[in-house]
Amino acid sequence: MILPTRTLPLILAFAVLIAGAPAQTPAPAPAPVTSPEAYETPAGFSASQYLPAEWLAGPHHRVRDSAQSDGLMIHYTVDSDFGIYYCAGTRDLKRCVNEISAIGKLVEVSKGDMFAEGLKRSVEAPVEAVKNIVGDPAGSVEEAPSTFRHLFSKVDSAVEKTRKRVGRGIAGEGWRDPYAGSKVGESLKNLAGFQRAKLDTARQLGVDPYSDNARLQEEIEKVTWAFFAGGLPLRIGAAAASGGASAVAQGAAMTVGLPEEIYKLIPAELSLRDSQAMAAMGINQAAIDSVILNRGISISSRHRVVSSLGTLPAGPGRAEVVRVLAASSDAHRARMLADILELLAARHSANPYRSIEVKERLPIGVLADGSIEVVAPIDYLSWTPLVKEFVARQDFGGGVKRLVISCKVSSLATDRLSAAGWTIAPPTD
Numbered sequence: 001m002i003l004p005t006r007t008l009p010l011i012l013a014f015a016v017l018i019a020g021a022p023a024q025t026p027a028p029a030p031a032p033v034t035s036p037e038a039y040e041t042p043a044g045f046s047a048s049q050y051l052p053a054e055w056l057a058g059p060h061h062r063v064r065d066s067a068q069s070d071g072l073m074i075h076y077t078v079d080s081d082f083g084i085y086y087c088a089g090t091r092d093l094k095r096c097v098n099e100i101s102a103i104g105k106l107v108e109v110s111k112g113d114m115f116a117e118g119l120k121r122s123v124e125a126p127v128e129a130v131k132n133i134v135g136d137p138a139g140s141v142e143e144a145p146s147t148f149r150h151l152f153s154k155v156d157s158a159v160e161k162t163r164k165r166v167g168r169g170i171a172g173e174g175w176r177d178p179y180a181g182s183k184v185g186e187s188l189k190n191l192a193g194f195q196r197a198k199l200d201t202a203r204q205l206g207v208d209p210y211s212d213n214a215r216l217q218e219e220i221e222k223v224t225w226a227f228f229a230g231g232l233p234l235r236i237g238a239a240a241a242s243g244g245a246s247a248v249a250q251g252a253a254m255t256v257g258l259p260e261e262i263y264k265l266i267p268a269e270l271s272l273r274d275s276q277a278m279a280a281m282g283i284n285q286a287a288i289d290s291v292i293l294n295r296g297i298s299i300s301s302r303h304r305v306v307s308s309l310g311t312l313p314a315g316p317g318r319a320e321v322v323r324v325l326a327a328s329s330d331a332h333r334a335r336m337l338a339d340i341l342e343l344l345a346a347r348h349s350a351n352p353y354r355s356i357e358v359k360e361r362l363p364i365g366v367l368a369d370g371s372i373e374v375v376a377p378i379d380y381l382s383w384t385p386l387v388k389e390f391v392a393r394q395d396f397g398g399g400v401k402r403l404v405i406s407c408k409v410s411s412l413a414t415d416r417l418s419a420a421g422w423t424i425a426p427p428t429d
Contacts, residue, residue, distance in 0.1 A: 106219035118230030212331040290326035301334035308341035317356035371400035
């Protein structure tokens with residue numbers, strides 16, 4: 001058992017009292033004074049000085065200027081016409097700004113004559129019933145997201161919680177489609193057709209069809225239903241894809257687009273494809289079930305992880321990544337893991353890895369010469385106890401250790417990383 005450092009003097013003093021002090025023992029020399037480890041307090045940032053103007057404000061949103069770092073990610077608050085959003089990191093902010101823009105476009109569509117005509121035609125299945133078809137979104141606007149920090153923590157307990165949460169479904173005890181046999185499902189002649197129509201709406205807007213943005217899901221479902229059930233064509237792609245923050249976000253460094261099949265395959269088809277892909281990688285069925293039945297993982301994030309794993313080296317690292325994915329308790333964590341896996345896959349295509357491994361919850365790449373790469377889509381790196389503990393891990397070995405990032409690094413963090421044997425590399429080296 002390792003005891004907290006602050007308790008050691010008390011324990012040593014207690015031992016002396018029990019054993020008795022030896023007679024005529026000279027007093028020990030005073031211990032040298034050592035200065036405590038210097039750490040940084042994560043900095044605060046001005047969003048107006050850090051972000052492009054296109055992201056700061058738009059027709060339906062404004063980013064608050066005060067943004068605080070946690071040592072890895074910068075946290076932003078976005079006021080919008082549709083609620084307040086809290087974003088963990090610049091990548092999350094880009095997605096948020098794009099989704100707010102999409103909501104605005106959908107709201108405008110719902111004010112038009114075509115939408116009204118679609119509603120008139122869809123008398124058999126009211127718009128309010130759409131939620132009963134596709135299910136409630138997985139999150140809320142006001143919920144504070146997770147951050148990159150959780151990837152440094154252990155995964156065991158989280159996996160166990162996930163297994164307990166979905167265990168009934170895995171064992172086949174009471175697992176059922178919550179929409180099977182519903183009146184809405186029976187009256188809707190082509191459920192798959194509606195799902196494909198929703199995917200097409202999301203594609204036109206350039207957003208994730210499985211986003212945890214509750215208001216976005218509500219507007220997509222409402223507009224898609226009116227046009228689909230009314231038998232009318234929905235064409236909003238040209239307006240959604242032109243310029244503005246969306247275009248800037250798509251061209252920014254270290255951003256990765258969604259795989260095309262996310263827009264082509266309905267949820268059941270994607271689940272089957274992901275299950276088969278994981279089985280082909282040698283992942284056991286219990287782990288596959290833990291991922292497929294985990295409602296905290298969005299379908300798009302799951303598919304992105306599985307697709308990236310298929311391009312990375314075979315080996316036990318794949319199963320470890322699936323284990324981390326199964327333990328993801330919310331959409332933000334799963335999305336962060338998907339971001340990292342896609343960036344590792346891009347690095348692997350340029351300079352192949354020998355294997356992938358997982359340290360705590362963080363996947364890393366191992367090159368043929370034994371050197372390792374940690375790909376971290378973070379915003380600003382400060383020297384904190386968390387970072388020190390991670391980079392000092394003994395299981396990283398004594399070879400070359402490379403941190404692949406595109407963000408700024410504090411002077412103290414640069415010095416300490418170098419002293420610990422780490423080099424910093426840009427994503428495109």
